[in-house]
Amino acid sequence: MKSSVNLSAGRSYLAIPGPSVVPDQVLQAMHRASPNIYAGELVEMTETLIPDLRRVARTRHHVAIYIANGHGAWEAALHNTLQPGDRVLVPASGRFAIGWSEMAEALGLEVEILDFGTTAPWDLARIAEVLEADREHRIKAVLGVHVDTSSSIRNDVAALRRLLDAAGHPALLMADCIASLGCDRFEMDEWGVDVMVAACQKGLMVPAGMSFVFFNDRAAAARAALPRISRYWDWSPRSNPEMFYQFFGGTAPTHHLYGLRAALDLIHAEGVENVWARHAHLARAIWAACEAWGEDGPLRMNVPDPGLRSNAVTALHMAAPNGTRLRTWLEQNLGLTLGIGLGMAPPDSPEWHGFFRLGHMGHVNGHMIMGLLGGIDVGLKALDIPHGQNALARAAAVLAAS
Numbered sequence: 441m442k443s444s445v446n447l448s449a450g451r452s453y454l455a456i457p458g459p460s461v462v463p464d465q466v467l468q469a470m471h472r473a474s475p476n477i478y479a480g481e482l483v484e485m486t487e488t489l490i491p492d493l494r495r496v497a498r499t500r501h502h503v504a505i506y507i508a509n510g511h512g513a514w515e516a517a518l519h520n521t522l523q524p525g526d527r528v529l530v531p532a533s534g535r536f537a538i539g540w541s542e543m544a545e546a547l548g549l550e551v552e553i554l555d556f557g558t559t560a561p562w563d564l565a566r567i568a569e570v571l572e573a574d575r576e577h578r579i580k581a582v583l584g585v586h587v588d589t590s591s592s593i594r595n596d597v598a599a600l601r602r603l604l605d606a607a608g609h610p611a612l613l614m615a616d617c618i619a620s621l622g623c624d625r626f627e628m629d630e631w632g633v634d635v636m637v638a639a640c641q642k643g644l645m646v647p648a649g650m651s652f653v654f655f656n657d658r659a660a661a662a663r664a665a666l667p668r669i670s671r672y673w674d675w676s677p678r679s680n681p682e683m684f685y686q687f688f689g690g691t692a693p694t695h696h697l698y699g700l701r702a703a704l705d706l707i708h709a710e711g712v713e714n715v716w717a718r719h720a721h722l723a724r725a726i727w728a729a730c731e732a733w734g735e736d737g738p739l740r741m742n743v744p745d746p747g748l749r750s751n752a753v754t755a756l757h758m759a760a761p762n763g764t765r766l767r768t769w770l771e772q773n774l775g776l777t778l779g780i781g782l783g784m785a786p787p788d789s790p791e792w793h794g795f796f797r798l799g800h801m802g803h804v805n806g807h808m809i810m811g812l813l814g815g816i817d818v819g820l821k822a823l824d825i826p827h828g829q830n831a832l833a834r835a836a837a838v839l840a841a842s
């Protein structure tokens with residue numbers, strides 16, 4: 441460390457790919473006495489969340505709200521549509537797809553993983569082969585992670601629907617949009633997605649603790665055909681806000697609901713399309729800086745093709761252990777926290793310390809992204825990590841060309 445002055449006091453910045461930065465409006469909405477959970481404002485307000493959640497997911501269909509994180513929504517989606525022995529296909533381009541498949545296996549489902557590694561998107565031709573070979577339609581669902589937060593790869597969910605249709609395959613199409621909802625364009629109905637899972641702490645900007653399963657009538661029919669379903673995870677009462685107490689299987693997540701109301705107000709005041717455009721523009725500035733750093737140093741983005749990158753998260757690599765050194769230094773000295781690498785190398789291996797990630801989802805704007813990039817530039821210099829110059833100028837040029 442070259443300076444003994446510590447510059448970390450002031451507002452800290454958590455730039456990890458979830459939980460994301462919580463807007464002051466959301467925090468203020470949550471800062472209140474506990475409301476009545478049986479009648480009155482909370483009950484009426486909760487009903488207004490449903491249409492506004494649908495508008496973010498671009499669906500006319502149903503949504504169930506769970507007091508759970510994303511893992512809970514993963515399990516709920518599977519539990520409401522499938523039963524032990526059913527087969528699911530999981531095309532994977534990162535750790536989160538593998539995680540969802542492990543959950544499926546634990547529920548007694550028969551899992552077929554098509555693992556495309558951590559730097560490539562789904563190989564659609566390979567998936568088509570598997571679907572076409574499945575003439576008996578033993579595969580009941582395809583589980584696709586839209587943006588895999590570990591690799592930062594964005595997969596083509598609409599193309600997966602086209603494959604299913606071309607093969608005349610009736611499997612349900614399920615999408616994990618936990619990282620992408622409210623960041624990368626996602627069109628549930630237009631893309632023919634039957635079930636979509638999301639959580640509140642990423643693009644939806646609410647502290648962790650609430651998650652969502654969106655489902656259409658095909659998925660509801662699969663639920664209706666099941667012989668038995670867990671009372672708690674059943675999505676039927678949870679998609680009917682008139683049954684308020686059953687809606688949450690008990691006490692409502694009171695403060696989270698107020699937080700979500702404020703977050704949805706922010707999203708819809710800006711407009712979902714504008715929210716996506718903001719994420720896309722900020723992501724381009726980040727990538728311009730990363731390219732510049734990489735020109736004269738070993739920093740590289742995990743996904744070489746910009747067309748396959750998510751606008752919500754960027755996975756990066758440097759020579760180990762510089763990823764960990766940079767993260768640690770930035771947190772201790774500048775109050776800036778970057779994300780750890782996930783699923784790219786074994787956690788106990790030396791290589792693990794080369795990977796890190798930037799979260800740029802939700803409540804982020806131009807000056808925050810310039811602050812994020814500026815902080816990284818400071819850290820690279822303070823630690824004498826080789827890097828190309830002009831990163832900040834390149835990012836500024838991207839943002840200036842709005």
Ligand SMILES: *Cc1c(COP(=O)(O)O)cnc(C)c1O
Pocket residue numbers: 458509510511512536585587588589616617618619639648
């Ligand atoms: C964060 C995330 C999850 C897990 O969500 P939790 O709330 O941590 O359970 C699953 N899938 C994706 C794509 C994610 O980004």
